Amino acid sequence: MAYLDTQGAWVKSIADANVFAESGAAEQRLAEVRKAESTITEPYVFPAEMTGGQLTPISAREKLRAVGPSTRLRRPDGSGAL
Amino acid sequence: MSIIRNRSIVEDDFRVLADQDPLTDGDVIVSLERFREQRDALASRQGRLGVQVPNDILAEDLLAELGSVDLIAIDFPIYRDGRGFSIARLLRRGGFTGEVRATGNVLRDQIAFMERCGFDAYEIAEGKSLEGALEGFDDFSVTYQDAIGPRTSPRG
Amino acid sequence: MYKYSEYDSTLVRERAEQFRDQIGRRLSGELTEDEFKPLRLQNGLYLQLHAYMLRVAIPYGLLAAHQLRKLAHIARTYDRGYGHFTTRQNIQFNWPELEQVPTILDELAEVEMHAIQTSGNCIRNTTTDHLAGVARDEIADPRPYCEMVRQWSTFHPEFAFLPRKFKIAFTGSADSDRAAIRLHDIGIQLVEDANGELGFRIFVGGGMGRTPKVGKLVRDFLPRQHLISYLEAILRVYNQRGRRDNIYKARIKILVDALGVEEFGALVEKEWEEIRESSLQVTESEIERMKSFFTPPPYETLPDASDDVAALQATETPLGQWARNNVLPHKKDGYSAVVLSLKSYASPAGDLSDKQMDAVAELSERYGFGELIVTHTQDLVLPDVRSDALEALHAELVDLDIATPNHNRLTDLICCPGLDFCNLANARSIPVAQEIRQRFDDIDYLDDLGELSLKISGCINACGHHHVGTIGILGIDKRGEEAYQLMLGGSAGHDASLGKVLGQAFTREEIVPALERALKTYVDLRESPEETFIQTFRRVGDKPFREGVYAE
Numbered sequence: 001m002a003y004l005d006t007q008g009a010w011v012k013s014i015a016d017a018n019v020f021a022e023s024g025a026a027e028q029r030l031a032e033v034r035k036a037e038s039t040i041t042e043p044y045v046f047p048a049e050m051t052g053g054q055l056t057p058i059s060a061r062e063k064l065r066a067v068g069p070s071t072r073l074r075r076p077d078g079s080g081a082l
Numbered sequence: 083m084s085i086i087r088n089r090s091i092v093e094d095d096f097r098v099l100a101d102q103d104p105l106t107d108g109d110v111i112v113s114l115e116r117f118r119e120q121r122d123a124l125a126s127r128q129g130r131l132g133v134q135v136p137n138d139i140l141a142e143d144l145l146a147e148l149g150s151v152d153l154i155a156i157d158f159p160i161y162r163d164g165r166g167f168s169i170a171r172l173l174r175r176g177g178f179t180g181e182v183r184a185t186g187n188v189l190r191d192q193i194a195f196m197e198r199c200g201f202d203a204y205e206i207a208e209g210k211s212l213e214g215a216l217e218g219f220d221d222f223s224v225t226y227q228d229a230i231g232p233r234t235s236p237r238g
Numbered sequence: 239m240y241k242y243s244e245y246d247s248t249l250v251r252e253r254a255e256q257f258r259d260q261i262g263r264r265l266s267g268e269l270t271e272d273e274f275k276p277l278r279l280q281n282g283l284y285l286q287l288h289a290y291m292l293r294v295a296i297p298y299g300l301l302a303a304h305q306l307r308k309l310a311h312i313a314r315t316y317d318r319g320y321g322h323f324t325t326r327q328n329i330q331f332n333w334p335e336l337e338q339v340p341t342i343l344d345e346l347a348e349v350e351m352h353a354i355q356t357s358g359n360c361i362r363n364t365t366t367d368h369l370a371g372v373a374r375d376e377i378a379d380p381r382p383y384c385e386m387v388r389q390w391s392t393f394h395p396e397f398a399f400l401p402r403k404f405k406i407a408f409t410g411s412a413d414s415d416r417a418a419i420r421l422h423d424i425g426i427q428l429v430e431d432a433n434g435e436l437g438f439r440i441f442v443g444g445g446m447g448r449t450p451k452v453g454k455l456v457r458d459f460l461p462r463q464h465l466i467s468y469l470e471a472i473l474r475v476y477n478q479r480g481r482r483d484n485i486y487k488a489r490i491k492i493l494v495d496a497l498g499v500e501e502f503g504a505l506v507e508k509e510w511e512e513i514r515e516s517s518l519q520v521t522e523s524e525i526e527r528m529k530s531f532f533t534p535p536p537y538e539t540l541p542d543a544s545d546d547v548a549a550l551q552a553t554e555t556p557l558g559q560w561a562r563n564n565v566l567p568h569k570k571d572g573y574s575a576v577v578l579s580l581k582s583y584a585s586p587a588g589d590l591s592d593k594q595m596d597a598v599a600e601l602s603e604r605y606g607f608g609e610l611i612v613t614h615t616q617d618l619v620l621p622d623v624r625s626d627a628l629e630a631l632h633a634e635l636v637d638l639d640i641a642t643p644n645h646n647r648l649t650d651l652i653c654c655p656g657l658d659f660c661n662l663a664n665a666r667s668i669p670v671a672q673e674i675r676q677r678f679d680d681i682d683y684l685d686d687l688g689e690l691s692l693k694i695s696g697c698i699n700a701c702g703h704h705h706v707g708t709i710g711i712l713g714i715d716k717r718g719e720e721a722y723q724l725m726l727g728g729s730a731g732h733d734a735s736l737g738k739v740l741g742q743a744f745t746r747e748e749i750v751p752a753l754e755r756a757l758k759t760y761v762d763l764r765e766s767p768e769e770t771f772i773q774t775f776r777r778v779g780d781k782p783f784r785e786g787v788y789a790e
Contacts, residue, residue, distance in 0.1 A: 069288070070669060
């Protein structure tokens, strides 16, 4: 799971992601990426907003994708964090 | 065009005759529609006759119509549409002894299964290597279904 | 259990090699993702919200101790230290790296395990009753027939690209169907005819998801030698006639519905006529050979201990509660089957850490014969525990945090991974399950509520089986927000029924209080504490429950 940054590199953190002001430019970039890439599967664009200085996805799914599962990732035997 | 037949790469000796092309002698493959419209004319030529069929026809209907042609080519519109496997099986069970050819989106990863269903020739999907496809036959040296009981072999 | 022959091992090894090659061709770009997808799915490799997910097959839920140890090792070495047991008796790893998957498959092959056909539009794991072989109400052990179907369906050359996935389940019990066969594409019940001959009753077209259906009877009695040929006929009819234009209308249940079960059955019989006398016939010697892999273990001759177990169950201690709920009767005198509840509220239902897996493997050897079973309700079963060892076992389970005494109680719930993990989900399910387990952790209250199945799905694909829960919760997307529907009255057994949505959906904050009101309504309306939730619901209907849940 990765985000495309302004240099065209794939990064882990949404904070470094390339943001487009409007979807037309984003879709265009997506088309370029689709043509060029063979190792990134199924890239797509999604809407996000700036809240309190942080780039935050709008949908619940993308929020979870950005930060990871909301369930406390603990080992089932209680022996600490995953 | 090169095809795979009987596990070798060979030049296709059949020529596809488009619906609008004039009838000729020689080994040709025509669409099912054309076969239905010009059955007698096709039969009275010199040369072998093959028919390209879509995969949404039931094999029992095909057997009734095409029992005596030399080749049936079964289309795979996308690789994951597996109706052709059953059609081939049923054609063989119904006694068809001509060539059964897989056309369309044929991947090397399906080829071993196709052979066991009765196909003996393959047009590989565009852009894919034929040599690579040949390797697909050897992916498995054993099969479960043989263990339970001998399966209907490719040629019935 | 079934022992791999040279044959089976070769097959699994070659499959791992084939997949290694396919991954290589994907990474080199020779295969596009579109072409790679059906291939990786047929090897059980999904692409999920955060990572790949590998689903490993556990045929009919039966695991040997050394296999569980290998799964622990894989969880530890290639994943994040845990695995997830599924509603089809398989196990999933949520975080493998693509490049390591071939190595994982090689390791699995060492213990006769694999990920073959755990995904994709092919015949999936054949599942069965988690008490197969030990249940008192069993007519016969279904597992030899499950193994037969497993072999027939693995790499079946004709049925690798079906319209959609295909699931088969067996039950050997007359009284209760613990395998939910009527919710499968083909459900098979072992039955005896008037002469005591064993055969099969066949149901077809059951399933959940967007269009849930209870399977329809297509053949009342199938003589056992025709098992494989009849299944082949069903699959052939489906492969040819199943819809291919719409993945939501591609399951066999849609075809059976469209044709009607009579016409569908007639098509099957017509095809079957052509092949029933062929080499697909199952010989008696083949049946005997299959049975030979499932002979009873070397049980000791023990006196009947049911009085002792009853005495234990009557005590008002955690041990007693656990004995009441999680200890099940066994065919053999002096033995019990024990349910290990993977439903502690610390972690998602069905999860087990590598350390716990190693410990359970060891327990299965000391308190049994080195085998255990994965249920389809995300628990494990130790099938052959000496009844005089129950107390000692319980103490060890407490230390491992797998002694929750809630089998068949409210908090023995099924929960899919949901939006936290799954690409398809609309809402999170795990936090709802966790809240429920934390809120309702009083075992006396749970016992008073009695037999109850709660099933939670994060979307309409119903991997949590919400349609057949006594109480079902379905996560939906309501204008971009997570919301939850409450359904009542489902059942997965011989009396299979689909739950009905009670009313308007609830928010995340509202759903658990709504559940609580449904439970209170049941307690208020029941004729006696012995009347179960489903019995009350069927007696009074949904109206009183709607009033109770939605009253302001």
